[in-house]
Amino acid sequence: MVVLAARQAGGEATNRTRTTAATTPRARVTHADAVVIGAGPAGSAAAAFLADAGRDVILVEKDGFPRDKVCGDGLTPRAVKALQSLGLDEEAQGRLPGWDRQEGLRMYGGGVVLDLPWPVLDEFPSHSVTATRSLFDHTLARHAVKRGAQLWEETDVTGPLYLTTSRRRVSGVAYRRDGDGGGAEGVIRAPIVIVADGGSSRFAVQLGLHRDGRRPMGVAVRAYYRSPRSTMGMMEGFLDLRRHDGEEGELLPGYGWIFPLDDGLVNVGWGLISTSEHFRTTNYRKTLEQWVAGLPAAWDLSPDTMVGRPRSAGLPMGHNRRPPVHRGALLVGDSAGMVNPFNGEGISYAIEAAQFAAEAADDALHTRSDRALDAYAAAVADAWGGYYRLGHVFLQAMGHPQVMRLCTEYGMPRRRLMDFVFRTMAHLVNHSSKDATDLLINTLSRAVPAA
Ligand SMILES: Cc1cc2nc3c(=O)[nH]c(=O)nc-3n(C[C@H](O)[C@H](O)[C@H](O)COP(=O)(O)OP(=O)(O)OC[C@H]3O[C@@H](n4cnc5c(N)ncnc54)[C@H](O)[C@@H]3O)c2cc1C
Numbered sequence: 001m002v003v004l005a006a007r008q009a010g011g012e013a014t015n016r017t018r019t020t021a022a023t024t025p026r027a028r029v030t031h032a033d034a035v036v037i038g039a040g041p042a043g044s045a046a047a048a049f050l051a052d053a054g055r056d057v058i059l060v061e062k063d064g065f066p067r068d069k070v071c072g073d074g075l076t077p078r079a080v081k082a083l084q085s086l087g088l089d090e091e092a093q094g095r096l097p098g099w100d101r102q103e104g105l106r107m108y109g110g111g112v113v114l115d116l117p118w119p120v121l122d123e124f125p126s127h128s129v130t131a132t133r134s135l136f137d138h139t140l141a142r143h144a145v146k147r148g149a150q151l152w153e154e155t156d157v158t159g160p161l162y163l164t165t166s167r168r169r170v171s172g173v174a175y176r177r178d179g180d181g182g183g184a185e186g187v188i189r190a191p192i193v194i195v196a197d198g199g200s201s202r203f204a205v206q207l208g209l210h211r212d213g214r215r216p217m218g219v220a221v222r223a224y225y226r227s228p229r230s231t232m233g234m235m236e237g238f239l240d241l242r243r244h245d246g247e248e249g250e251l252l253p254g255y256g257w258i259f260p261l262d263d264g265l266v267n268v269g270w271g272l273i274s275t276s277e278h279f280r281t282t283n284y285r286k287t288l289e290q291w292v293a294g295l296p297a298a299w300d301l302s303p304d305t306m307v308g309r310p311r312s313a314g315l316p317m318g319h320n321r322r323p324p325v326h327r328g329a330l331l332v333g334d335s336a337g338m339v340n341p342f343n344g345e346g347i348s349y350a351i352e353a354a355q356f357a358a359e360a361a362d363d364a365l366h367t368r369s370d371r372a373l374d375a376y377a378a379a380v381a382d383a384w385g386g387y388y389r390l391g392h393v394f395l396q397a398m399g400h401p402q403v404m405r406l407c408t409e410y411g412m413p414r415r416r417l418m419d420f421v422f423r424t425m426a427h428l429v430n431h432s433s434k435d436a437t438d439l440l441i442n443t444l445s446r447a448v449p450a451a
Pocket of ligand 1: 043060063079155157158198199202219221222269313333339348350
């Protein structure tokens with residue numbers, strides 16, 4: 001009876017579930033140890049880690065899988081390591097159908113082309129992988145279910161439940177589900193609430209937690225093309241983008257990418273940061289077309305080879321929604337603005353934060369004390385606080401096209417300097433190493449306060 005109720009609510013009940021349900025579909029009450037809002041990388045990873053720890057977890061996703069998500073689809077060695085931490089070893093190798101594997105980054109800028117192999121480090125693998133987010137997110141959500149989490153698809157979390165009328169402590173979520181037989185509404189009561197509903201995070205706003213406008217934001221657009229570049233075995237990054245509309249155009253303070261995918265496709269995109277004066281006035285899709293039109297004809301990137309339509313979205317960077325523990329809820333991934341300001345990467349941080357959050361949540365359930373949740377905020381600040389502040393300083397400078405141009409023209413011909421820049425931007429550092437590059441990046445990150 002109990003299991004049936006969970007299935008009707010969209011869940012895949014497990015033999016571990018302790019779910020209880022009320023009698024009418026419109027007043028359903030479900031209990032769990034933890035509820036996770038959103039099944040992107042952050043939410044699915046958090047659900048998988050918590051289920052692995054033996055906890056009863058419900059992962060709620062408003063869409064149905066597979067579903068698209070605007071992204072570059074790039075998983076750097078940092079993200080590959082995060083996949084390994086989840087136990088997704090085959091996917092991390094990048095050799096399964098739908099997955100592609102690369103050995104480095106080809107960087108274009110200042111008239112120079114540099115091939116930078118991923119560094120060989122103790123703490124990270126030396127390859128990257130790509131997979132469309134449609135495949136990637138579905139894989140992670142299925143993985144969470146395999147680990148024992150319930151996945152409720154096509155279920156929209158509509159707001160928080162509180163423990164008391166003072167609203168100091170969240171104690172679950174309300175949800176709505178539109179199905180063939182009419183809508184269903186209900187609540188999930190859980191001592192642990194993990195917020196992983198992405199950059200706009202309606203749930204965080206409902207908790208009264210807004211984005212900090214002084215912290216950086218990015219906007220990027222991407223499109224898929226059928227192109228011979230899909231077999232290049234390298235990610236490609238472009239430091240100086242120009243508008244090409246018949247003549248040599250203005251240099252843009254963003255950066256572009258071409259990432260190869262399996263099956264003859266490439267993901268092509270470019271992004272701008274909020275420190276740029278063009279941030280709010282640029283037509284992102286048109287600029288993508290103009291930039292791509294100036295790339296070599298042999299790459300075959302044209303409106304004829306485009307698959308689907310270009311789509312854009314925001315990148316919440318540099319911990320731009322704080323604190324990550326608020327009214328007892330834990331914010332993970334884009335909902336807490338965890339995108340790396342240096343390179344726009346968010347997936348690895350979403351998964352790493354999910355692990356920190358799951359550990360703190362498991363501890364809090366074990367000790368029956370919210371004090372354990374503070375360990376999550378401390379772990380995030382300790383892991384990336386200083387580095388992200390450094391990234392903010394970097395973005396302030398890069399928002400000026402002249403500074404960007406000078407850096408590109410001076411830096412690109414200097415191989416050792418670019419190796420350093422490359423590792424700094426990709427955040428690929430051994431923490432306990434005596435290597436000069438590791439020492440310098442670690443020292444710089446520590447020198448900047450995390451707040
Ligand atoms: C153009 C672009 C390119 C990018 N390229 C890269 C890249 O190459 N590599 C990289 O590492 N990062 C990249 N990023 C960043 C990356 O996409 C994000 O950092 C990452 O998706 C964050 O994961 P998340 O789980 O926190 O959020 P999301 O992936 O946004 O997932 C949030 C989930 O919550 C669900 N949800 C929302 N509201 C509700 C609700 N009310 N109820 C239930 N479910 C809800 C959503 O449907 C979604 O499934 C890029 C971003 C953009 C915009």
